[in-house]
Structure formats: structure tokens, C-alpha cells
Amino acid sequence: MKTDICKKLGIEYPIFAFTHCRDVVVAVSKAGGIGVLGAVGYSPEQLKEELDWIDEHIGEYPYGVDTVIPQKYEGMDEKDPEQLLESLQKMIPDGHREFVEELLSDNGVPKAPETNGPKGGLLGWTEATAEPQIDEALKHPNVKLIANALGTPPADMIKKIQDKGVLIGALCGKIKQAVAHKEAGLDFIIAQGGEGGGHTGEIGSIVLWPQIIDAVDGLPVLAAGGIGSGRQMAAAMSTGAQGVWCGSLWLAVEEAAAQPAEKDSYLNATSEDTIRSKAWTGKPARMLKNKWTEAWENPENPDPLPMPLQGMITFDAMRRTSMYAGSGSTQEVSFNAAGQVIGQVKQIESVKDVIYRMINEYLDSVERLNSLLPKE
Amino acid sequence: MKTDICKKLGIEYPIFAFTHCRDVVVAVSKAGGIGVLGAVGYSPEQLKEELDWIDEHIGEYPYGVDTVIPQKYEGMDEKDPEQLLESLQKMIPDGHREFVEELLSDNGVPKAPETNGPKGGLLGWTEATAEPQIDEALKHPNVKLIANALGTPPADMIKKIQDKGVLIGALCGKIKQAVAHKEAGLDFIIAQGGEGGGHTGEIGSIVLWPQIIDAVDGLPVLAAGGIGSGRQMAAAMSTGAQGVWCGSLWLAVEEAAAQPAEKDSYLNATSEDTIRSKAWTGKPARMLKNKWTEAWENPENPDPLPMPLQGMITFDAMRRTSMYAGSGSTQEVSFNAAGQVIGQVKQIESVKDVIYRMINEYLDSVERLNSLLPKE
Structure with missing residues (x-):
């Protein structure tokens, strides 16, 4: 099932794995897909460490990096990271920080030592912080x-x-975004349906994929949102996608660095346990429902701030809940980004087993379609 | 692409067309799929008229009927239609009727003469009214x-x-509903993703379909929600569905009895123009966004009543907006049920053309999947 984009990248299977974990990046690329490391939470120094580690372990295989520069965000005219941070910090109401602290302490989440993470919790979701x-x-x-x-x-x-010979693509959840991507000269598009995890729109994958494929006429489209098996992969490829972009599938694999309590949250979730909420970043993202999402969805509590301000006040919560994932009721206030397809992740498997299973299921699906064709 | 359920029903293509229009039922069945008439809005006398007309025009082809008996509704212990109507009418606050009347008159929707429709606007969505x-x-x-x-x-x-040799199936949007259907002995399941039109859940089609197919192990599953082309049909069949259940696709066909203004609303809509709202029936259903949905979604206005009460106060609005579809700004307060796939309906075609196009696209999709297989 080598599509054009597979040939360009020199990969065997059209499986693109978005992950925050370097081990998963390496394992996916070695198994024939391509691992893509989510960079948004790293300072440039931390990112260097991660990529150096990947370089040491991945051999000759290719991999990718995922950044987050939104179309619109507070302070977007400021290109200097220090200035931007200063002006953004003034925009955060005290009440919001207190509300976060209360949520964490009510759920027994310990305080955590400082690290060399992004300054002031301003992650890579501005042009100023993504460029480095x-x-x-x-x-x-x-x-x-x-x-x-x-x-x-x-x-x-x-x-x-592109001058470096690297392919650049971008995610989208609406036709007009895909068209803007194409007009800007991007090399490929990732069309993500609303069932997907993380930042996501409202149009369902089955409706979105073929519409975007047609709208960008000829540009390779990767299908995202709701792909966790070879049957779903075959469905995506039927609509004309050149590959699949999966995230939730890798959250609980053997290689994922997540703590057992976090993996358990994913393994126990059904497809009905996610919510699309502004609770963590200020823009709608899909995640597991818990007390944290309930608290921010409650109209009696403070409203989430616009991006990147909300992320600045939740950064410490992210760090602490990730560090002490198994402590107290930390999972009740953790950021567990996941798509609806998380309901299909029921056991811890190795990346290789997941990929080989997908390929086998994919081949079975195509065979089934062939068996239904009218006999000539 | 004849699946087992096609063979049981004696149809050529696994295309199940849900429609409120008898002409569409006939045209779909004659073109090789199967038309299914939505009965909920008809009194038993009106339904007899519609079915007699279909019998006269459909020749030897089979067709279906769709009813709406919810799992839960107000007054569900009352089995006598007259008693039920009387007790339900007492539960409707005056303010709600006034709010409806105001919305209609503000948008220039004329009053309409009485017909032999369901008494008191109590449609077939109770056991008492669906049984006849x-x-x-x-x-x-x-x-x-x-x-x-x-x-x-x-x-x-x-x-x-079943004693009459007729197949009985039911829609669902969650695994547990599908399992309940199977346990009750139904012959088939319709798994509808949240992108679908009319009453619908929150799980996206691409996630829902394979999960339900696995959960009812062996029982035929029809895929619904987001199918408007042969590519989407191939996607559904890839996941293991035995057929596709489409609704939005027939809203603006030549044969549909809808008025030109109503067809225009559908033809002009994009996939972003729908909303899942309780505004018409009291249960979440997907429809085109307009002033009516805005009004009921506005927290400052009356909340929609539970089913079937909301339908009783909106029945007159449905009748009037359908009768005077092109008058004033009637379309702004019309009930235009539609799934997100409505964005793909861009021209008026005959049912036959739609079905043949779907089949051709379907075959092209399967061919494309085959062309991507590794050469042996």
C-alpha cells in the first residue's frame, strides 16, 4: 500500500504516528511507518535532547516533528519570545491561577520541582516560540x-x-483551512475529523476526508480522527487518502513513557468518555472527561482564557499531573488528550504488534471488499 | 456487492434510503436499493394513503417503513392514544406555545388550514401512536x-x-444500544454516527461502525451518518458493514416532494451549517442551523421540552413551514433535518443518477485500494 507520499519519505506503510514520546517515534519508524514527535511542550533545549536521542536510536529511518502555530492567538504580532511572555502574563486574571491551584490541591496533586521547560508555561504555540x-x-x-x-x-x-528538502504539511478540520494550506504551498494536508484527539473541529471524519481530498485536488491528504485499526485505515484509504495519521493508538503502547496510572486511564476509557473542551489550551481539543473538564465546562466557574493564555495557567497542572500521575486523584485533573477511538485501545501492545495488526486488518478489509464484487 | 441482507431482501445494491417522500421510496427500490418511508409524521390514515400509493407504483420491488419509538419519553406508561394525548397536553407550559407562535409570525410564516394529520401534534413517537x-x-x-x-x-x-416474515431493525449511536437491540432479537442494526441527520448521538461514524459491528458479532449492521458518495460507501463497507443507510442524499433529488425553497436550503448548505439540537423534538437531532435553532439554543429563551412534548408544540410550525416553504423568511424557522454530508449535495439529480454514481464511485474506490496492494 505504498502511496506517493510513502515513496517520497521512503517508508513502507502509510501510517503516520503522532506522539509525545521519543521511544514511540523510533519504534514506529523502525516498524515501517513514520513517527512524528509533538514538540509543543518542549523548550528548544529539551527538544534538542529528544531529537539527539532519536537520532542515536533510529538508524537510517526517517521521522517527523509536529509544531503548533495557531492561525489566531493573543499577542500574535509580537515576534520576540521574552516580550511576548511579558505582555501575555499581564493579561492573566489572578482568579484563574487560584482556580487552577484549588483544583489541583483538592485532588491531592503534589507540587513539583522546576525543570528547564518552557519559560512561564508559554509553550511552542506561538510563532515566536515555535520558530526555534x-x-x-x-x-x-x-x-x-x-x-x-x-x-x-x-x-x-x-x-x-522546503529549502532543506523537508516536507511541510498542516492539520485542518475545515475545507477552507485546507485550501489555505494548499495556496500557501504546503506539501501535504492532514484532514482531521472532530472525533480526533487534541485540537479538533466539528466535522466528522467520514464527511471531512473526501471533501478535503477533493478540495486540494492532487495534494496528498492524510486522514486523521478515529483511526485505530486496519479496518478504519482501509476506510480512510477508500475515500482517497494517501495515508493515516494516528495519535490515540500510541498512548498506551509498551514504548510510551506514560506512567501506569495514565495508561490505565486510556485503557479504561470508552469512546463515550471523551469531550471537546477549551479546558486546557483555550482552543477546543478532545480529551478524556474528568473533574478538570467538568470544572471548566461549568458556567459558574471561570471561563477558559484564549490561547495561549489558558495554556500558561494550565502548564504547571500538566507538569504536576504528568509527574505524579498515580498520586491521589491526579487522574481526575490530568490532561489526557485522546480521540474517540481510544475506546478501542484495550491492552498494552508493542508498537510493532499494533502496526502489523493494522496491516493485516487492512489487507483483510480489502479482501472482503473484493469478495463482495459482482463476479464477472 | 450483494451482502447477506441484500439477498434476504432481494435487492441489488446495499443502499438503504431513508426518506419522508413516497416518490423517493419508489425510485430507490426501482433503481436497485431499497426505499424506507419515515412514518413518524403521519396519522395512520395518512400512512395508509402513502403506502397504497407506493404499492401502486413500486411493482414487485420491496420497500421499508421507519417508525420512532424512543427508549424513554414522557407518558410512556399510557398505551391509549387519546388518554396519552390528554395527559401530555396538560404538561405543556403556555409560554412555550406563545414562543413558537412569535417565532413564526416574526418570520412571516402564514397560518395554515387543518389537515387530517396526527391529533394534537402527537406524532408516531410513542408506543401508543407507533403501533397503529x-x-x-x-x-x-x-x-x-x-x-x-x-x-x-x-x-x-x-x-x-417477524411473524409476518418482515425484517425488523433499529438505529443506534452507542454500543450498549446495539447490544440491547441484539438481545431483543432484532434482525439487523443501523449504526449511525453523530454526523448523521435527524436524531443522532455523539460518536463519529468512523469510530462507531466497526465497534458496533464487533459488538453485535454476526448480526448485519448498516452504516449510517455521513454517507453521500460511493467513496464513503466503500469506507463503510471496509469496516465490515453490510450496507449503507443514507438520508441527506435524498433531500434534494428530483423525485423529492419538497418545495424549491426547501431544496435550495439543502443545496446551499455546507457541512458546517448543521447543528445537533433539541429544538424540534426534545431529543438531540441534527438539522440545518437557522434562526429557529438559534432561538432554542439561546439560554435566555425557553428550554426545549422533553419528547414528545416539544414535538407537540412544534408540529404546527413544521406543518406551516413545510406548506409555505418559500414564503417570507420561512426557511429561517423551518425544520431542515440533515446530516453533515448535506455539504456534498450540490445539485438536483434523479435518484437513479445518484445511485448509479454511488455504485461507480464505489467500484473505483475498490479498484484504487487494489492498485495500492503490494505486487506479488
């Missing part, structure tokens, strides 16, 4: 693909990436 | 299939239907 990530990524020769979530990347970044 | 519909349907020998929306039908209805 892209500059770092481009120093690593096996990085063959960069994907941007939430918007069309700025023209100079696109040029910088 | 089923009794009527079973008098028509070409009715080979009955489908129930919103719940598992009562055991005596299932028996009555």
Missing part, C-alpha cells in the same frame, strides 16, 4: 517531515523547511 | 423491512413483525 523548535528540527538530518497544527505556517517558515 | 403505524405497514405485502429509531421496539411488536 523548527530551527532545531532542521538540524537533524533524519527529520523528513514537519507538520503544523492549528494553522497555515508563516511563508518564511515554509520556505526554510 | 406498524399495524398498517404490515398490511402491505411489499413492506419487507421495518426500522425503529431511538430505541429497541417492544417485544410484542418485534414478534408481530
Whole structure:
């Protein structure tokens, strides 16, 4: 099932694995797909460490990096990271920080020591903070693909990436975003339906995929949102996608660095246990429902702030709930981003087993379709 | 692509067309699929007229009838239609009727003469009002299939239907509903993803279909929600569905009895123009967004009443907006049920053209999947 984009990237299977975990990146690329590391939560120094580690372990296989530059965010005219941070910090009401602290302490989440993470909790979701990530990524020769979530990347970044011979694509959940991506000269599009995890729109995958494939006429489209098996992969490829972009599938694999309590949250979730909420980043993202999402969805409590402000006040919560995942009722206030397909993740498997199972299921699906064709 | 359920029903293509229009039922069945008439809005006398007309025009082809008996509704212990109506009418606050009247008059919708429609606006969405519909349907020998929306039908209805050699199935949007359907002995399941039109759940089609197929192990599953092309049909069949259940696709066909203004509303809608709202029936249903849905979604206005009360106060609005579809700004307060796939309906075509196009696209999709297989 090698599609054109597989040939360009030199990969065996059209399986694109979005993950926050370097071990998963390596395992996916080695199994014939391509691992893509989500960079948004790393400072440039941390990102360098992660990519150096991947370089040491991945051999000759290619991999990718995922950044998050939104189309719109508070302070978007400011390109200097320090200035931006200063002006953003003034925009955060005290009550919001107190509300976060209360939620954490009510659920027994311990305080955590400082790390060399992003300053002031301002993650890579601004142009000012994402550009250093892209500059770092481009120093690593096996990085063959960069994907941007939430918007069309700025023209100079696109040029910088393509000049290095690296493919640049971006996610979208609406036709008009896909068309904007194409007009900006991107190399591929990731069409993510509303059932997907993380930042996501409202149009269902089965409706969105073929519409975007037609709208960008000829540009490779990867299907995202709701793909957790080879049957779903075959469905995506039937609509004309050149590959599948999966995230939830890797949350509880053997190689994922997540703590057991976090993996348990994913393994125990059904497809009905997710919610699309602004509770963590200020833009709608799909995640497991818990007391944290309930609290922010409750109209009597503070409203989530616009991006990137909400992320700045939730960054400490993310860090602490991730560090002490198994402590007290931490899982009740953790950020467990996941798509509806999480309901299909029922056991811990190795990345290789997941990929081989997908390929086998895919081949069975195609065989089944063939068996239904009228006999000539 | 004849699946087992096609063979049982004696149809050529696994395309199940839900429609409120008898002409569409006939055209779909004659083109090789099977038309299913939505009965909920008809009094038993009106339904008899519609089914008699279909019998006269459909020749030897089979067709189906769709009823709506919800799992839960107000007054569900009352089996006598007259008593039920009386007790329900007492439960409706005056303010709600006034709010409806104001919305209609503000948008220039004329008053309409009485017809022989359901008494008091109590449609077929109670056991008491649906049973006479089923009794009527079973008098028509070409009715080979009955489908129930919103719940598992009562055991005596299932028996009555199966005793006549008619297949009985039901819609669902969650695994546990599908399992309840199977346990009740239904012959098939319709798994409808949240992108679908009319009453619908929250799980996306691509996630829901394979999960339900696995959960009812062996029972035929029809895929619904987001199918408007042969590519989407191939996607559904890839996941293991035995057929596709489409509704939005027939809203603006040549044969549909809808008025030009109503067809225009559908033709002009994009996939982003629908909303899942309780505004018409009291249970979440997907429809085109307009001033009516905005008004009921506004927290400052009256809340929608529970089913079937909301339907009783909106019945007159449905009748008037349908009768005077092109008058004033009637479309702004019309009930235009539609799934997200409505964005793909861009021109008026005949049913036959739609079905043949779907089949061709389907075959192309399978061919494309085959062309991607590794050469042996």
C-alpha cells in the first residue's frame, strides 16, 4: 500500500504516528511507518535532547516533528519570545491561577520541582516560540517531515523547511483551512475529523476526508480522527487518502513513557468518555472527561482564557499531573488528550504488534471488499 | 456487492434510503436499493394513503417503513392514544406555545388550514401512536423491512413483525444500544454516527461502525451518518458493514416532494451549517442551523421540552413551514433535518443518477485500494 507520499519519505506503510514520546517515534519508524514527535511542550533545549536521542536510536529511518502555530492567538504580532511572555502574563486574571491551584490541591496533586521547560508555561504555540523548535528540527538530518497544527505556517517558515528538502504539511478540520494550506504551498494536508484527539473541529471524519481530498485536488491528504485499526485505515484509504495519521493508538503502547496510572486511564476509557473542551489550551481539543473538564465546562466557574493564555495557567497542572500521575486523584485533573477511538485501545501492545495488526486488518478489509464484487 | 441482507431482501445494491417522500421510496427500490418511508409524521390514515400509493407504483420491488419509538419519553406508561394525548397536553407550559407562535409570525410564516394529520401534534413517537403505524405497514405485502429509531421496539411488536416474515431493525449511536437491540432479537442494526441527520448521538461514524459491528458479532449492521458518495460507501463497507443507510442524499433529488425553497436550503448548505439540537423534538437531532435553532439554543429563551412534548408544540410550525416553504423568511424557522454530508449535495439529480454514481464511485474506490496492494 505504498502511496506517493510513502515513496517520497521512503517508508513502507502509510501510517503516520503522532506522539509525545521519543521511544514511540523510533519504534514506529523502525516498524515501517513514520513517527512524528509533538514538540509543543518542549523548550528548544529539551527538544534538542529528544531529537539527539532519536537520532542515536533510529538508524537510517526517517521521522517527523509536529509544531503548533495557531492561525489566531493573543499577542500574535509580537515576534520576540521574552516580550511576548511579558505582555501575555499581564493579561492573566489572578482568579484563574487560584482556580487552577484549588483544583489541583483538592485532588491531592503534589507540587513539583522546576525543570528547564518552557519559560512561564508559554509553550511552542506561538510563532515566536515555535520558530526555534523548527530551527532545531532542521538540524537533524533524519527529520523528513514537519507538520503544523492549528494553522497555515508563516511563508518564511515554509520556505526554510522546503529549502532543506523537508516536507511541510498542516492539520485542518475545515475545507477552507485546507485550501489555505494548499495556496500557501504546503506539501501535504492532514484532514482531521472532530472525533480526533487534541485540537479538533466539528466535522466528522467520514464527511471531512473526501471533501478535503477533493478540495486540494492532487495534494496528498492524510486522514486523521478515529483511526485505530486496519479496518478504519482501509476506510480512510477508500475515500482517497494517501495515508493515516494516528495519535490515540500510541498512548498506551509498551514504548510510551506514560506512567501506569495514565495508561490505565486510556485503557479504561470508552469512546463515550471523551469531550471537546477549551479546558486546557483555550482552543477546543478532545480529551478524556474528568473533574478538570467538568470544572471548566461549568458556567459558574471561570471561563477558559484564549490561547495561549489558558495554556500558561494550565502548564504547571500538566507538569504536576504528568509527574505524579498515580498520586491521589491526579487522574481526575490530568490532561489526557485522546480521540474517540481510544475506546478501542484495550491492552498494552508493542508498537510493532499494533502496526502489523493494522496491516493485516487492512489487507483483510480489502479482501472482503473484493469478495463482495459482482463476479464477472 | 450483494451482502447477506441484500439477498434476504432481494435487492441489488446495499443502499438503504431513508426518506419522508413516497416518490423517493419508489425510485430507490426501482433503481436497485431499497426505499424506507419515515412514518413518524403521519396519522395512520395518512400512512395508509402513502403506502397504497407506493404499492401502486413500486411493482414487485420491496420497500421499508421507519417508525420512532424512543427508549424513554414522557407518558410512556399510557398505551391509549387519546388518554396519552390528554395527559401530555396538560404538561405543556403556555409560554412555550406563545414562543413558537412569535417565532413564526416574526418570520412571516402564514397560518395554515387543518389537515387530517396526527391529533394534537402527537406524532408516531410513542408506543401508543407507533403501533397503529406498524399495524398498517404490515398490511402491505411489499413492506419487507421495518426500522425503529431511538430505541429497541417492544417485544410484542418485534414478534408481530417477524411473524409476518418482515425484517425488523433499529438505529443506534452507542454500543450498549446495539447490544440491547441484539438481545431483543432484532434482525439487523443501523449504526449511525453523530454526523448523521435527524436524531443522532455523539460518536463519529468512523469510530462507531466497526465497534458496533464487533459488538453485535454476526448480526448485519448498516452504516449510517455521513454517507453521500460511493467513496464513503466503500469506507463503510471496509469496516465490515453490510450496507449503507443514507438520508441527506435524498433531500434534494428530483423525485423529492419538497418545495424549491426547501431544496435550495439543502443545496446551499455546507457541512458546517448543521447543528445537533433539541429544538424540534426534545431529543438531540441534527438539522440545518437557522434562526429557529438559534432561538432554542439561546439560554435566555425557553428550554426545549422533553419528547414528545416539544414535538407537540412544534408540529404546527413544521406543518406551516413545510406548506409555505418559500414564503417570507420561512426557511429561517423551518425544520431542515440533515446530516453533515448535506455539504456534498450540490445539485438536483434523479435518484437513479445518484445511485448509479454511488455504485461507480464505489467500484473505483475498490479498484484504487487494489492498485495500492503490494505486487506479488
